[in-house]
Amino acid sequence: MIAWLLRRLVQAAFVVLAMTVIVFIGVNVIGNPVDILISPEADQAERLRIIANLGLDQPLWRQYLHFLVGLLHGDLGRSFVFNEPALRLIGQRMPATMELAVTAVLLSIVIGIPLGLYAGLYPDGAAGRSIMAGSILGFSLPSFWVGLMLIMVFAVQLGWLPSTGRGATRELFGVQWSFLTIDGLRHMAMPALNLALGNIALVLRLTRAGVRENLPMDYVKFARAKGLSPARVVFVHVMKNILIPIVTVIGLEFGSVIAFAVVTESVFAWPGMGKLIIDSINVLDRPVIVAYLMVIVLLFIAINLIVDLLYTVLDPRVRLESQE
């Protein structure tokens, strides 16, 4: 177990390092941060002063070395634009994205699994068929369009929900959260649903496929023959067997929901990390881009770890050591 964890951590460190090199070179290829950052009013002398100040007059390898030295001291650099530590900027916006992502994943579980079960148990009924047809819309409609449609219908036409923003927040553990206030929940409803839509469809289809695959199997027939109630057969025996692929997918999707909440966040003006990264890419704010991607890589690694640990809970036959 310990050796397995250590191996995982060393792998993670290499992934993070490789990523920082790619970002440093990538940002350099897109353009020069100086050209975008510096106010057009600045004269030539002022430009040179700012370039030197930000350390951008140094060759790229030296800038990277400087970054690595800072990294060893736990310093990911200061944003060129905001002049605040990059990590603090991300930290300020992380709760907003996190609560949106968690809500979206919860929605996809709460809506996706029951609907999938239903569609799997009654595949030929009208309801089962329409659930499957609806799920196609769920993952094929582009999320920015769905977001705008949600705003048009629920905010502009019906006036039920606020169109954009985060609404009132309340403090918990020193962090501001929206889900603790009614106003915050109302603001969260549409963006969370928008973010969840694709995942609902995915979970639903996975669940249905699993149920369809498992129902004709011998252990189900045996359980029925033994006289177990249909509910126990489905919710205990079938469920346990179809849950492994679903947990894997939900885990991975949780990561991508956080990483790619960008579209939803910009449509709904949700002040999360996704909006920060897009703004930072637009102005080539390299310290923030690097720090954000490092956070995301670490997040994916952590999620994979948790998923692997969950496997052992769901299926006692799985041993961590055998998972290379």
Place this chain on the structure above:
Amino acid sequence: MRGWQAAVAGLGFSLAALPVHAQSLTMGLSAAPTSADPHYHTFTPNNSLVAHVFETLVDTDAHARLIPGLAESWKLIDDETWEFKLRKGVKFQNGDAFTGEDVAYTLDRVPRVLNSPGSFSVYTKAVVGVEIVDPTTVRLKTRGIYPLLSNDLAQVFIIPKSLGPNPATEDFNSGKNAVGTGPYRMTAYRPGDRAELALYDGYWGTKPHWKNVTVRMVPNDAARTAGLLSGDLDFIEFVPTADATKLRGNKAVHLEEGDSLRFVYLMLDRSRGAGPTPFITGPNGETLTTNPLNDQRVRLALSLAINRPALVERVMEGAARATGQFLAPGSVGYTPDLPPPPYDPAKAKALLAEAGFPNGFRITLHGPNDRYVNDAKIVQAIGQMWSRIGVQTNVDAMTWTTFVSRANKQEFSAYLLAWGISSGEASNPLRSLVHTYDPKLGWGAVNRARYSNPEVDALVAKAMATADDGKREQVLIEAQRKVFADVALIPLHIQKNIWGMRAGLTYEPRADEESLAMFVKPAK
């Protein structure tokens, strides 16, 4: 089933019935400020936000003309000394009286802000000495004659001396240092999300209508418009031109539009001396030995080939003013006899033939696609117009980050740009865009084409050494005539800004693009 529907409808109804405060205003801004520090970054969204809290010695009205601010009057007492008479009885939001000490303190702090990506020192560097004559009189020394000091100081927000040495940018963001003389206090600032403002009771000037103002950052155009339509936002800036057409017909919404200071133009490469420019080839793709753009007749032909009224009507949907010069009518340095160049393809063809290009040439026109209003559509339209006079045009629009880096390296031959004339008068574009690139003087800093005309340079220098406002304006007019007769660049249009608000509100459109709650008023 019916009961379920009723329940949902009831829920929606009860949620919609939120308390509405008669005297609070929610504004939707198109770009997030980078800081609440008034001296951190010369960036319109920052200025727009901090202008609620802080004030400047010299203020500007909606047409970017100078009006008294914290200074009641100012005059030149000799060539190198300006005297500012400060307003009496002004108090900062922490109770301190405003005096000349605060002016000296502010001017000292501005160049020392750490890691500023756009320092306000460009507006204070002309001041070489500060003399406090008495608490309400300040004399500012300049090196030589510097006629634009009052224009520059209109950008510099005054902070109180009581903030102590080296006030940190972070402390402005946290609200600790957000102490100005302006009509609003900043009660909360959440970067990238919102700022909350509350009326400052001790404000010396006219009290604004709104007791509480929420400034929300909603960069997505469609979301901002939807916010206005749904009533979440009372007031939005930068209504996209495509939505404006629809919103004009909506009774629940009121639009205000006016000329901005944003001058949209084409730059023509002149940076390679007599040698060829990279994106122009002969009519059959053969390489040329010279740059056709060095010939004034070619530049004029390219300008006459552009149908500006069509650009304004079709591409900009009316949200622009075709122009033949830098500024809109009413500004300092506006030249009455410089109309937009006429659309004259026949003359353009004749000029090309005269210049030795009877069959035209091939050119690539570059532009950004995510920076200015309808930028990519503008270059596409111009590409078609140029093709009609035999200049086969390729259009290449790209993201701003890539575009501006390449433009700064003189990689293009013809390219679309815009310039926001922050001072509101003609010397600013003359010095920045068409004066010879001169790092020593600090002029020509964004003259990316490296256009150079000794006559223009001499006139700009003369204007900057003329203290008398009327005489200086005449020199600026003369310089502009030279610039546009020589087609130093091709003027296209001046953008109009559009603000949208719920019916029953008014706003005087501001040329400087700022959205200021104190000027949003209920219609009478």
